[in-house]
Amino acid sequence: MPNWPSERQLMGTKVPRVDGFKKVSGGAKYSYDINLPGLLYAMILRSPYAHCKIVSIDLGPAESMPGVKAVHLIKKPGDELHYAGDEIAAVAAMTEEVAEDALRAIKVKYQVLPHVSSEDQALKAGAPAARAGSADERGEKIEDAIKEAAAVHEGTYGCEVITHVCLETHGLVARWEGEELTAWASTQAVHGTGTALAQHFKIPKATCITNFMGGGFGSKFGPDIQGIVAAELAKKAGAPVKLLLNRAEEHNAAGNRPSAFAKVKAAVDKTGKLIAFDAETWGTGGHSRGAGFPLPYVYPVDNRRRKHTDCFINAGDNRAMRAPGHPQGSLVMDSLMDDLCHKFDPKLDPVEFRLRNLPSTVLRDIYTKELLLGAARIGWKENWHPRGDNAPGPWKRGLGVALGTWGGGPGDAQATCTLHGDGRVEVKCGTQDLGTGTTTVVPLVAAEILGLQIGDIAGSIGSSAFPPAGGSGGSTSCGGVSVAVAMACTKALAELFAKVAPKLECKPEDLQAEYGRVFVTGNLERGFTWKQACAVLGQQPITASADKKEGEKGMATSTVGGAQFADVSVDVETGRVRLNKIVAVADCGLVVNRLTCESQVLGGVIMGINYGLYEQRRLDPPTGLPVNPDMEFYLLAGAGDIPEIDVVLLDYPERGVIGIGEPPTIPTAAAISNAVANAIGVRVPVIPLTPRRVLEALEGKA
């Protein structure tokens, strides 16, 4: 069975990004930055109402404006528009300014329809929006279990809709050369996007290029409407077209994380073990998508029942967002766990309570280690107190903990490795770098296998012209890509060894590549430098291809658990929450690049801080219009809001490579919510924990 080298020179060390200098100097060209000769700028006209029908539409005035080169109808008269921001038509013009004027010139008559803009409205009988239900029941009669219980707790918890806020918006630059389409797209899937464009236009192939992309977080997996429209306009105009959404469009039409609310009743027996769980849950994922999330979460319960309702409202649809469903599940479940622990025994340590309720899976050991390690790092023993800080003064301090889990596993990936006669090494893989560091993973892994330095490898990713790899979602890229690259390099090296062995009068299997040399194992002197070794290839380079399937068993794995701890202070006079410190213990198997792996964890935690304290998409109930599709009223943490974040990587090299994009963002908000409850003595049931909500909870109104 293939495996990673037991002695590793590079993997697990801290390696700065190979494309770092391009990013700090402005030299990195994102899709948003592609300027081609004759480039046109496109914009989309969108529904101004939460719910309406197009009565008539006249593109004529826009079409005849000087500087406008193409117009395109997306919807037609009679079509329904389901949310403020739904696409209607698009224009391409010589400048953005003209395109903006042209949108204003389009004449549309609308018939306004009744709208639904909140979960509550959707749940009301007779609401114009449909809803769906699902039910799940297992184990014995919940009621019986509850009768036997040592403690029962009932509570309502919730999370609001948030949006991805990718700093680079969705969109692409499209260029036709005859029947050939090239798209520079801000996407998490170069192959998926290329294929979808080719299918739409019924052409043999479309090339998608993404050398740099400014964040996706789960929302960028295909060309979307705006990508198709850009390519349509480019075709009509006979010129390249750039269409990247503006900030408001990004908020309204490019995805969101659904809301999640839960009314839960749960019980424990006299040992403090969960024995019953009964939940009614609901949430909205927009006008046509659901709002599912896992529950119960992490902690197993045999007797359980859950009824879920998806609320359809007149808002943009959800898209996968960093660990879809899990941050919601974690917030509900871990809040409940703390409340239940408090009800069972106000003096019982919530860490101990969790240890009693861990799953009996492979994760049991991992969670145990993480809980003990994290507790030590946050100062749990010294600073934890039963609920409610009795210290004098308005600032109350508290500690909280929460757990998360994720599947992951190695995603689809193929790679090629080419060794040239002059010693050059090229490695290609059709994956992409969302900011996660994949661009650096490729040469890092190749250099490890070939015994070279990172600078010796020319790694190429970010194009559908390279060997196919899956979209970067589900924390699967690092595993899949590193295994595919390792296997391709291993194969190429074997071919090189076969050619070099006769020159060293040894068998190929006696050879080894390390320290920039190819030599007979045990005798560094009996060998060649890498360059000398490659010289045997002359004009005939070696190219080897591999699929991650050839090595995934043993080299990569799935199923991870993570624990996070929060230390907060809350001002009970103003309701403000201040973070003192967060500890994130991340289960990360064999670390590929320690530097970027830690960055991923930091980033996940910060996204969790935003979720717990600041973010909320707001719709105006009377009109259904978005209130904060921007970055001043849609709040995100800034430099002054960030606490010390202690990242602890729980190394488990024998488990192989594990993706780390999603797990670290799962339990942060729940840990913060628990810390706040610990500080002020009451639960603030719904995140974000705004000052208003904190004050309401203190007044017993929540």
Place this chain on the structure above:
Amino acid sequence: MSEESKKPPAPSSASPEASGRFSRRWFLQGVALSAGTAVLPGEGLLGGSAFAAPQAPARIGPEPVQIALSVNGKDYQVKVEPRVTLLNALRNYLNLGTNTPIDLTGTKRVCDRGSCGSCTVILDGKTVYSCSVLAVECQGKKITTVEGVAEGNQPHPIQQAFVECDGLMCGFCTPGFIVSSKALLDRNPHPTPTEIRRALNGNICRCGTYNRVFQAVELASIRMKVKGG
């Protein structure tokens, strides 16, 4: 000044209700023009000869006008409508310049309304959000973008430190952070951690790189000190 010239040009057609859009540009243009005429009566915003004729109206545009911009120590001629922001002039128009077209897209457009800092540039020594300044206002001023932070081919210590500390992930916010950090170190070579946070409070990073950005600024500051900064 006639009533006509005070009014921002009317949007070319449909009302905001019809299209559902409200353009900040019209608003900006109105503000900037009235502010400009108040400060420089009779001179106009543009010092250029074409506009310095006797009784030159303070009103410029709405048609494109030729302006000169000094970016990273080089002068460029661009033709832009007065409503074009400095950010858009840099990103969309410099590459169309007649003298020496140049592709300066390092400065990023993210919120386009002065709340994220991704478009930060240094204008006459002060950081500004280039999405909230009109290009025509920047004539005769020195503009430094992220492309002008390096000293020749030598990365600036702040750039070196960002790479080493991994003060970047997707990198889309990074140009703004680099420019803000450089401006901070220019005026305060040895900032305290609080001063660093305060100076960078106008920049938003969605990937969550803040902690390492702070480290990078500290590292750069120490290195500059060692070098006698």
